[in-house]
Amino acid sequence: MALFETEALILRTYNLAEADKIVVCLSRSAGLIRGVAKGCRKLQNRFGAALEPFTLINLTYYEKEHRELVSFRQAEILKSRFNLSSNASVLTGFSYMGDLLIDFSPPHQANDNLYRMALACFEAVAEVPEDLDSVLRYFEVWLLKLEGFLPDLRTCANCHRAFTDEAVYLDADLSLRCLQCSNGRGGAVSKGLHTHLRTTEKLSPAKFAKEAREVSKVTRREMAELTFQLIGRVLERMPRIRL
Numbered sequence: 698m699a700l701f702e703t704e705a706l707i708l709r710t711y712n713l714a715e716a717d718k719i720v721v722c723l724s725r726s727a728g729l730i731r732g733v734a735k736g737c738r739k740l741q742n743r744f745g746a747a748l749e750p751f752t753l754i755n756l757t758y759y760e761k762e763h764r765e766l767v768s769f770r771q772a773e774i775l776k777s778r779f780n781l782s783s784n785a786s787v788l789t790g791f792s793y794m795g796d797l798l799i800d801f802s803p804p805h806q807a808n809d810n811l812y813r814m815a816l817a818c819f820e821a822v823a824e825v826p827e828d829l830d831s832v833l834r835y836f837e838v839w840l841l842k843l844e845g846f847l848p849d850l851r852t853c854a855n856c857h858r859a860f861t862d863e864a865v866y867l868d869a870d871l872s873l874r875c876l877q878c879s880n881g882r883g884g885a886v887s888k889g890l891h892t893h894l895r896t897t898e899k900l901s902p903a904k905f906a907k908e909a910r911e912v913s914k915v916t917r918r919e920m921a922e923l924t925f926q927l928i929g930r931v932l933e934r935m936p937r938i939r940l
C-alpha cells in the first residue's frame with residue numbers, strides 16, 4: 698500500500714454505508730481520483746468540513762495496487778467555498794464544471810494544464826459570480842481543447858490555410874473549414890463567434906469574462922450553442938445539466 702500527497706479539488710461526494718463517503722476529486726498529481734473517506738460523516742471526525750464539494754484541499758491517501766478506489770487518510774482545507782453555499786446559481790455552475798471534469802478526465806492521469814485551468818475557472822466565478830456564464834463558456838472551450846476535441850480555430854482542417862475574414866464552417870466531423878473547402882456546407886460559425894472563441898486562447902478566465910461583457914448577446918448565445926453541441930457529440934449524450 699503506497700501513501701500519496703497531493704493538492705485536490707473536491708468535485709462530488711456520495712454517502713456510503715452509515716458513516717462514510719465516496720469522494721471524487723481532481724488532483725494535481727494524479728488527475729481524477731475516487732476515494733473512500735471512512736467515518737467522515739460522524740460528528741467528530743478527522744476530516745471536518747474538508748470534504749465538502751468544491752473545497753480545495755491538501756489530500757493524503759493510500760492506494761492499493763490494481764484498485765481504482767483509494768483510501769483517504771487526511772484532508773486539510775486550503776480554500777473553502779462555504780461563503781458561496783447560499784448562491785444557488787454558482788453552486789449549479791460549479792456542479793456543471795465538476796460533472797464535465799468527471800466525464801472528460803480519465804482516472805489517475807495527471808493533467809497539470811487541465812487542473813490549473815479548472816482551478817482558475819472556479820476562482821473566477823467565486824470572485825465575480827455575475828460572470829458565471831462567460832466563465833462556463835471559457836471552461837467548456839478549454840476543456841474541449843485540452844482533451845483534444847476542440848477544432849483548430851486558426852487554420853482550415855482541409856487546405857490548412859489560415860482563416861481569413863470569410864465565414865468559417867463546422868463540419869460533421871467537428872472540424873472547421875474555410876468557405877471554399879466547405880462549399881457552404883455545415884454549420885456557419887459567425888465572424889463574431891470565431892473572434893470570441895479565439896479570445897479564450899489569449900486570456901485568463903477572469904479577463905475573458907470581463908471582455909465578454911462587451912460582446913453581443915447573440916454571439917454569446919452562439920458560443921453556448923456551439924460548446925453545447927460539441928460536448929454533446931463528444932459525450933454522445935447531452936450534459937447532465939444545461940447551463
Ligand SMILES: [Zn+2]
Pocket residue numbers: 853854855856857858874875876877878879
Ligand atoms: Zn480550406
